[in-house]
Amino acid sequence: MRVYNFAAGPSMLPLEVLEEAQRSLTDYNNSGMSIMECTHRGKVYEPVHSECISLIKELMGISDEYEVLLLQGGASTQFDAVPLNLMKTGKADYAVTGNFSSKAYKEAKKYGDARLAGSSEDKNFTYIPTQSELKFSDDADYFHYTANNTIFGSKWGYIPQTSAPLVCDMSSNIMSEVVDVNKFGLIYAGAQKNLGPAGVTLVIVRKDLIGNQMEICPTMLKYSIHAKNNSLYNTPPTFAIYMMMLNLRRVKALGGIVEMEKVNKAKAQLLYDFLDNSTFYTNPVRKDSRSIMNVTFTTPNADLDDACVKGATAAGLCNLKGHRLVGGMRASIYNSMPTEGVQALVDFLAKFEQANK
Ligand SMILES: *Cc1c(COP(=O)(O)O)cnc(C)c1O
Numbered sequence: 001m002r003v004y005n006f007a008a009g010p011s012m013l014p015l016e017v018l019e020e021a022q023r024s025l026t027d028y029n030n031s032g033m034s035i036m037e038c039t040h041r042g043k044v045y046e047p048v049h050s051e052c053i054s055l056i057k058e059l060m061g062i063s064d065e066y067e068v069l070l071l072q073g074g075a076s077t078q079f080d081a082v083p084l085n086l087m088k089t090g091k092a093d094y095a096v097t098g099n100f101s102s103k104a105y106k107e108a109k110k111y112g113d114a115r116l117a118g119s120s121e122d123k124n125f126t127y128i129p130t131q132s133e134l135k136f137s138d139d140a141d142y143f144h145y146t147a148n149n150t151i152f153g154s155k156w157g158y159i160p161q162t163s164a165p166l167v168c169d170m171s172s173n174i175m176s177e178v179v180d181v182n183k184f185g186l187i188y189a190g191a192q193k194n195l196g197p198a199g200v201t202l203v204i205v206r207k208d209l210i211g212n213q214m215e216i217c218p219t220m221l222k223y224s225i226h227a228k229n230n231s232l233y234n235t236p237p238t239f240a241i242y243m244m245m246l247n248l249r250r251v252k253a254l255g256g257i258v259e260m261e262k263v264n265k266a267k268a269q270l271l272y273d274f275l276d277n278s279t280f281y282t283n284p285v286r287k288d289s290r291s292i293m294n295v296t297f298t299t300p301n302a303d304l305d306d307a308c309v310k311g312a313t314a315a316g317l318c319n320l321k322g323h324r325l326v327g328g329m330r331a332s333i334y335n336s337m338p339t340e341g342v343q344a345l346v347d348f349l350a351k352f353e354q355a356n357k
Pocket of ligand 1: 009073074075076077146148149169170191
C-alpha cells in the first residue's frame with residue numbers, strides 16, 4: 001500500500017512517474033536495455049538529458065543569459081562550489097536563517113572573507129530578517145541566502161535587494177512558486193525535495209559570473225567546465241536525470257509552476273489554518289516567515305509528539321517526526337504531495353487532539 005510520505009527529503013514522487021519508470025525499467029524506448037544501462041554519450045540517453053534541461057528552462061522561464069547545469073554532490077557541494085567560483089575578490093555576504101545556510105556560511109569562510117549580513121539565530125531561526133535588518137557590505141562578490149529553511153519551516157517572503165548578485169539555495173522550494181530567475185546570479189537545488197530523486201543537483205548560473213574561479217577550485221567544481229560540456233564532462237547521474245525529466249513532464253502537463261503555486265498555497269493554508277485554530281498544536285514560526293513546503297508544529301509535550309508521530313504512521317501518514325534540532329513534527333508538503341494527503345493529515349490531527357486534550 002502507498003502511504004502519504006511527509007519526509008523532508010528524499011520525498012515522495014508521483015505514483016504515475018514511478019509507474020512510467022517501472023514500465024520502461026528493463027527496456028527503454030525499444031533499446032533493449034534500461035536507461036540506466038545506456039551510455040551517457042549515446043543516441044538513447046541524449047534526448048533525455050536535453051529534454052530535462054529544456055523543461056527546466058521552460059518551466060522556470062530561464063533566459064539564454066543563464067546556464068542550466070545538472071551536477072552531483074548534492075546541494076552541500078555547492079556550499080563550496082559557490083565561493084570557489086564566485087568569490088572573485090574574496091568577499092561575500094551571507095544570511096544565516098537555519099542549519100543549511102549556517103553550513104554554507106561556514107564553508108565560505110574557508111575561502112575568503114564571508115560576512116554575516118543577517119541572522120535569526122537569536123530566536124532559534126523562527127523568523128526571517130526583514131530587508132532593513134540586513135547589513136550588506138558594498139564590496140561583496142555576491143549575497144548568499146537560503147530561500148526556504150527545510151528544518152525550521154521558515155521561508156523568505158521577499159527577494160532581498162542588494163547591489164551584489166543574489167545566490168540562492170532553493171533546494172526545498174524550487175519550482176514550488178513562480179520566481180523571476182532574472183533577479184538572481186545563481187540558484188542551486190538538490191533534486192530530492194521538489195524535482196526528482198536524490199543524485200542530481202540543479203545549478204542555474206548567469207553566464208557572466210562563470211569563469212572567475214579560484215586557482216585552487218577542483219576541476220569537478222568548476223562551473224565553466226560543466227557549462228562547456230553541457231553537464232557531460234564526466235558521467236552524469238543518468239537515471240536521476242531521467243526521473244527528474246519524467247517528473248517535470250508531469251509538472252508541465254498539470255499547468256506548470258503557476259499551477260504548482262496555486263495548489264501549494266492552498267495545501268499550506270489548509271494545514272496552517274487548522275493549526276492556528278487549535279489550542280493543542282503550536283507552530284513556532286513568525287507568520288510572515290512561514291514556509292509553504294515544510295510545516296513545523298508541536299503538541300503540548302514531547303510524549304504526545306511521539307504518540308502523534310506513531311499514530312500518524314499507523315494511519316499511513318509517514319515521516320512526520322521533526323528534525324532533532326527542532327523536535328515535534330514537521331510535515332513536508334512538496335509539489336508531489338497531493339491535497340488529499342494534507343487533508344488526511346488534518347483529519348488525523350483533529351482526531352488526535354480530541355483524544356488527547
Ligand atoms: C536538503 C537541503 C540541503 C542539502 O542537500 P544535499 O543534497 O543533501 O546536500 C541544502 N540546502 C537546503 C535548503 C536543503 O533543504
